[in-house]
Amino acid sequence: MHHANHYYGHSYALARYCGLAPGVVPPRIHGYLQHGWNIGDGLAPDHEYVPGIPSFVWSERTRRRAWSMGRRRVYVTGAPLAYLLTLTPPAGERDGTIWYPFHGWEGQHVQGDHDRLIAEITETEPGPVTVCLYWQEYRTAPVRRRYERAGFRVICHGYRGGWWKDLDPGFLDRQLAELLRHRRVASNRLCSAVFYGALAGCEPAVYGDPMQLRDERDLFGGRPRIRRQWAELHGKQVDPAVAHAIAVDELGADRLLSPAELRALFHWSSSSTVAAA
Amino acid sequence: MPHWSDRSPAGGDALTVLASAARGHTLIVGPHAFPLIDAVPSARVTVLTRGVPDAEALAARYASRPGFEVCCGSLEKLAAVPAYDTVLALDGLDRAGSTESDGLTWADSLGTLLAVLRPGGRLMLGCANPAGLHRLLALPAEPGDEEWGAPAFDDASRPVGAGALRSALAAAGLDVLGDYAAYPDPRSPRALVGSAALRDPDLRGFLAGVVRRAGAPDEPMLADPRPVAVQMLASDLAGELAPGWFVVAARGGSVPLPDVILAATPDVVRLTRTARGWCRSDLDSAAVPVGRNLMDALLVAARARDLPGMRALLTAWQGGEFAGVSADGIVVDADGRLHDLRLGAAGDPQVALGHFVDAAPADLAELIAAMTGVAPASAPAWPGAGAFREVAAERDRLARELGEAQARLDWYESRLATRDAELARAHRIITLLKGTVPGRAATAVRGALRTGKRAARTALHQFRRQQR
Numbered sequence: 037m038h039h040a041n042h043y044y045g046h047s048y049a050l051a052r053y054c055g056l057a058p059g060v061v062p063p064r065i066h067g068y069l070q071h072g073w074n075i076g077d078g079l080a081p082d083h084e085y086v087p088g089i090p091s092f093v094w095s096e097r098t099r100r101r102a103w104s105m106g107r108r109r110v111y112v113t114g115a116p117l118a119y120l121l122t123l124t125p126p127a128g129e130r131d132g133t134i135w136y137p138f139h140g141w142e143g144q145h146v147q148g149d150h151d152r153l154i155a156e157i158t159e160t161e162p163g164p165v166t167v168c169l170y171w172q173e174y175r176t177a178p179v180r181r182r183y184e185r186a187g188f189r190v191i192c193h194g195y196r197g198g199w200w201k202d203l204d205p206g207f208l209d210r211q212l213a214e215l216l217r218h219r220r221v222a223s224n225r226l227c228s229a230v231f232y233g234a235l236a237g238c239e240p241a242v243y244g245d246p247m248q249l250r251d252e253r254d255l256f257g258g259r260p261r262i263r264r265q266w267a268e269l270h271g272k273q274v275d276p277a278v279a280h281a282i283a284v285d286e287l288g289a290d291r292l293l294s295p296a297e298l299r300a301l302f303h304w305s306s307s308s309t310v311a312a313a
Numbered sequence: 314m315p316h317w318s319d320r321s322p323a324g325g326d327a328l329t330v331l332a333s334a335a336r337g338h339t340l341i342v343g344p345h346a347f348p349l350i351d352a353v354p355s356a357r358v359t360v361l362t363r364g365v366p367d368a369e370a371l372a373a374r375y376a377s378r379p380g381f382e383v384c385c386g387s388l389e390k391l392a393a394v395p396a397y398d399t400v401l402a403l404d405g406l407d408r409a410g411s412t413e414s415d416g417l418t419w420a421d422s423l424g425t426l427l428a429v430l431r432p433g434g435r436l437m438l439g440c441a442n443p444a445g446l447h448r449l450l451a452l453p454a455e456p457g458d459e460e461w462g463a464p465a466f467d468d469a470s471r472p473v474g475a476g477a478l479r480s481a482l483a484a485a486g487l488d489v490l491g492d493y494a495a496y497p498d499p500r501s502p503r504a505l506v507g508s509a510a511l512r513d514p515d516l517r518g519f520l521a522g523v524v525r526r527a528g529a530p531d532e533p534m535l536a537d538p539r540p541v542a543v544q545m546l547a548s549d550l551a552g553e554l555a556p557g558w559f560v561v562a563a564r565g566g567s568v569p570l571p572d573v574i575l576a577a578t579p580d581v582v583r584l585t586r587t588a589r590g591w592c593r594s595d596l597d598s599a600a601v602p603v604g605r606n607l608m609d610a611l612l613v614a615a616r617a618r619d620l621p622g623m624r625a626l627l628t629a630w631q632g633g634e635f636a637g638v639s640a641d642g643i644v645v646d647a648d649g650r651l652h653d654l655r656l657g658a659a660g661d662p663q664v665a666l667g668h669f670v671d672a673a674p675a676d677l678a679e680l681i682a683a684m685t686g687v688a689p690a691s692a693p694a695w696p697g698a699g700a701f702r703e704v705a706a707e708r709d710r711l712a713r714e715l716g717e718a719q720a721r722l723d724w725y726e727s728r729l730a731t732r733d734a735e736l737a738r739a740h741r742i743i744t745l746l747k748g749t750v751p752g753r754a755a756t757a758v759r760g761a762l763r764t765g766k767r768a769a770r771t772a773l774h775q776f777r778r779q780q781r
Contacts, residue, residue, distance in 0.1 A: 076316075100412035103461035104317055257315040257365070265413065 039199045040080060041069040046116040048205035053119040054295045054304060061203070066303040069113070070094050073228040073286060075265075076256045077102035078110075092301065095288045111301055114288030117232050120212055122292065127216035127237060132164035133157075134218040134238070135188070136229040138247045139170035148247030150179060153224060154186045156244045160272050164189065166218065168211075168229070171195050212236060226262050226269055234269075234283035239276045242269055314411050317364035319344035319459070323404035323439060325501040326576035330583070331437055331559060334570055337398025340429060342388060343408050345401070346501075347374060355399065356380045363387060363411045387411040389421075393428040400426050403439040403559065404500060407465040416462045420470035420481070427485050435563045436487065440478050441499035443471070445556035446542060450534040452701065475508070475552050478560060487562035491570050496527040497538055499557025503527040507572035509586060511552045516573075516591060518644035520546055521606035522654050523575050523582070525641040536702035540672070543609060577657040593655070602652035604644035608669065611640055615673040615681075623677075624684050625649075631685040636662035640669045663690045675710055 051062035067090035078093035174192035221233025324346030368385035388409035406422035472478035495502035504527035573584035637659035667690035
């Protein structure tokens with residue numbers, strides 16, 4: 037129903053959880069699926085709310101917020117990564133840190149000092165560092181090389197997907213696999229990846245120059261509010277137990293639906309053969 | 314909450330009287346209207362609100378008031394330090410949490426307020442009644458944007474009665490210094506009636522006027538709540554079924570507040586119990602007249618179609634000095650004398666009579682006008698509540714009247730048809746009669762007479778001309 041439902045392979049992961057045929061394009065989700073952690077109503081800022089179309093959000097807190105903003109038919113499903121985690125065997129040996137520098141999305145430009153950030157990562161992280169870049173930065177050779185020259189392993193989970201084009205069913209699997217092999221997860225901004233890592237058992241950290249998007253607007257209280265409300269998750273050393281509890285809360289990992297419930301909510305019947313739309 | 318602003322804050326002149334009893338460092342929790350905050354006489358005031366736009370509006374308005382502080386956030390974030398001499402939560406405890414928290418229960422919220430109250434401090438608290446008159450007569454409605462959590466009335470820790478509210482405060486070690494039933498709206502009541510006043514049968518006439526004057530809420534309801542409220546007074550249910558309650562509590566002491574407060578024009582009506590009985594503290598301690606409320610006495614007579622009784626009351630009222638006072642502001646004593654309750658300024662007798670006509674059975678309107686010699690003001694002076702029960706009754710009346718009019722029309726038509734038939738029969742008889750021998754003879758005679766009459770008229774005409 038909405039192209040963003042297929043971002044990061046989210047719909048594929050949920051289709052697998054629901055027992056639908058793996059690999060094929062999942063049927064249409066009848067509603068809008070939250071695809072990233074945010075402090076508003078769960079919808080992307082550029083997504084127009086359409087009355088009557090359900091939203092599937094990650095947390096009870098997001099549902100309350102959405103309701104207060106006039107949204108109705110809001111259901112807490114939890115984050116797709118939390119479902120994927122239930123399908124994944126426990127982590128083996130963990131080592132080092134996976135670091136997610138704050139990135140812009142298509143058409144956005146990050147302004148900040150990568151070298152200073154690299155210096156701070158080197159100074160802080162005790163073990164080997166994997167830097168995960170967004171595909172835009174990964175394909176920008178000067179940026180990628182800077183991180184490589186610092187001795188970091190530089191990876192990219194893939195392309196999140198366009199308007200029903202170039203969809204990447206394995207994005208979330210790759211991300212989870214990387215998180216499960218690292219002991220720490222860090223970023224210069226509190227974001228989905230940090231929560232994912234905390235849920236997957238990593239020690240999270242948020243530090244360093246948070247960088248700036250060109251013409252960035254602070255919606256719903258923006259960065260000052262995030263620092264205030266989730267103060268426990270900011271810093272180089274964060275209590276992993278507290279972080280895990282918060283991640284469970286924010287990703288709705290304690291509210292996951294059964295495959296049958298999810299299929300009912302998404303209008304995914306066994307006879308559903310409608311291609312992704 | 315950066316995006317949130319609370320609508321319809323606690324307010325109104327009646328609550329202003331309570332707010333003015335705050336003292337010392339005062340904490341105001343939840344949405345309160347500016348005039349209510351203005352009425353707090355304390356030098357140090359802290360307001361806690363959950364919406365950023367509301368906090369900004371408060372900060373802007375009170376920027377120049379020294380000792381004024383605005384906090385924004387959820388109640389549970391309030392530091393549990395006993396820092397306040399008065400805590401004012403007249404909006405209740407339902408709008409003190411934000412979307413970011415799971416929501417405190419009512420009991421937890423009360424505990425938080427008590428934790429910030431200094432020993433000897435004063436708590437003024439509002440509480441909507443889950444079984445209040447406003448809910449009994451409410452139209453079904455979809456939950457609004459502020460109901461993102463479970464409905465407040467589903468909270469098991471919440472008091473379900475006036476007694477339970479007092480018990481909750483007593484259990485916390487507080488003495489209830491004043492408790493009020495609030496009408497007609499739990500957030501912005503126009504009347505506050507203390508429990509001692511509700512218990513006194515001598516005040517029934519006065520209180521009937523108070524609850525009627527408090528009027529109907531501004532939103533559409535199933536029915537006009539005023540007659541039901543008056544019945545609740547008589548049934549000793551006006552406290553238990555009030556839309557809301559307000560309590561003033563502290564550990565010992567007393568508070569100089571009236572027992573009954575009515576927001577009226579031009580002044581707030583205040584009633585206080587003294588050693589001499591019930592006195593009007595807004596009117597130089599004038600005593601309160603005892604008797605039946607005239608509006609109720611008139612309605613009883615009207616409903617019983619007791620025309621002599623109604624005429625006697627109407628004559629005494631509209632022929633006397635209180636003709637401009639609405640009937641609900643008057644009591645009739647045991648001797649039949651009328652007394653003005655002084656619940657507001659007197660006005661036009663036509664308007665005053667109109668209030669009674671609006672409340673009385675509709676078929677008596679013309680009779681009442683004839684009895685008083687006054688045509689009541691046609692438009693209701695108090696705008697109707699858009700009450701659906703009244704609208705339905707009005708529709709039924711109009712349907713009945715339309716049916717009656719149609720029946721009359723049918724009857725007229727049938728009479729007309731009968732007359733037509735009789736006329737046609739008469740014409741037929743005449744035609745038949747004309748065809749008989751006597752009939753033809755009569756026609757010939759009549760023709761000859763007409764000819765003779767014409768000839769005579771012509772001759773007379775010519776004769777007169779010659780005479781000139």
